[in-house]
Amino acid sequence: SLSDALAYCKWLGEKLGTNVRLPTEAEWEFAARGTDGRKYPWGANWDKGAALSEESRGKVSAVRSCETNRSPFGAFDMAGNVWEWTSDKYDGADGVNDSDIQKAIKAGQVLRIVKGGSAVIPASQISAQARFQIPENAKVATVGFRYVIDRPKPE
Numbered sequence: 001s002l003s004d005a006l007a008y009c010k011w012l013g014e015k016l017g018t019n020v021r022l023p024t025e026a027e028w029e030f031a032a033r034g035t036d037g038r039k040y041p042w043g044a045n046w047d048k049g050a051a052l053s054e055e056s057r058g059k060v061s062a063v064r065s066c067e068t069n070r071s072p073f074g075a076f077d078m079a080g081n082v083w084e085w086t087s088d089k090y091d092g093a094d095g096v097n098d099s100d101i102q103k104a105i106k107a108g109q110v111l112r113i114v115k116g117g118s119a120v121i122p123a124s125q126i127s128a129q130a131r132f133q134i135p136e137n138a139k140v141a142t143v144g145f146r147y148v149i150d151r152p153k154p155e
Contacts, residue, residue: 001137001138001139001140002085002112002136002137002138003137005022005085005144005145005147006022008145008147009021009022009147012147012149013149016149017152018149018150018151018152019149019150020147020148020149020150021087021147021148021150022085022086022087022145022146022147022148023086023087023146023147023148024086024087024088025086025087025088025113025115025131027086027148028078028084028086028115028116028146029115029128029129031071031073031075031078032071032075032078032079032115032116032128033071033072033128033129034071034072034073035072036072038072038128039127039128039129040079040127040128041069041070041071041072041075041078041079041128042068042069042070046123047068048123049066049068050066050068050069050079050080051066051069051077051079051080051081051117051123051126052065052066052080052081052118052119053080053117053119053121053122053123053126054119054120054121054122054123055122055123056080056119056123057119058119058120059119059120060081060082060118060119060120060141060142061081061119063076063077063081064076064077065077065081066080066081069081071128075146077116078115078116078128079116079117079126079127079128079130080116080117080118080119080123080126081116081118081119081144082116082118082119082142082143082144083114083115083116083117083118083132083134083140083142083143083144084114084115084116084143084144084145084146085112085114085143085144085145086112086113086114086115087112088112088113089110089111089112089113089136090111090112090113090133092105101133104135109135109136109137110135110136111133111134111135111136112133112134112135112136113131113132113133114131114132114133114134114143115130115131116128116130117130118142118143119142120142
């Protein structure tokens with residue numbers, strides 16, 4: 001859940017003595033796409049052996065299960081396997097017409113952006129740009145997270 005991810009970031013930040021947080025959507029996508037704006041962390045074209053999707057097995061696996069699913073910055077599994085929480089809230093500005101999303105917004109639920117896709121969706125919906133929005137209080141087995149460690153400012 002988002003609260004579990006935030007609690008982990010807080011715990012790790014206290015242990016390291018610095019700020020640890022979830023990435024923004026822009027930070028997450030830059031880490032996945034690199035400076036050349038790739039569609040997938042590994043390049044421009046889909047590689048069925050590079051990411052876990054509905055077609056490959058349809059189940060979440062350990063990090064680095066697909067060795068070639070590596071971003072230009074060395075981050076593994078940024079497309080497929082699990083969606084990943086970001087710190088960004090969904091503001092509805094992009095006009096998503098999904099009825100469940102509209103109901104959640106009308107009910108006052110706060111939605112958060114998750115990125116990358118997961119092992120239980122079709123490969124055609126997985127990419128470094130893939131995004132979805134889910135209620136921030138959701139506990140979903142196909143959503144995980146990665147964190148950012150802010151460098152301490154020199155004294």
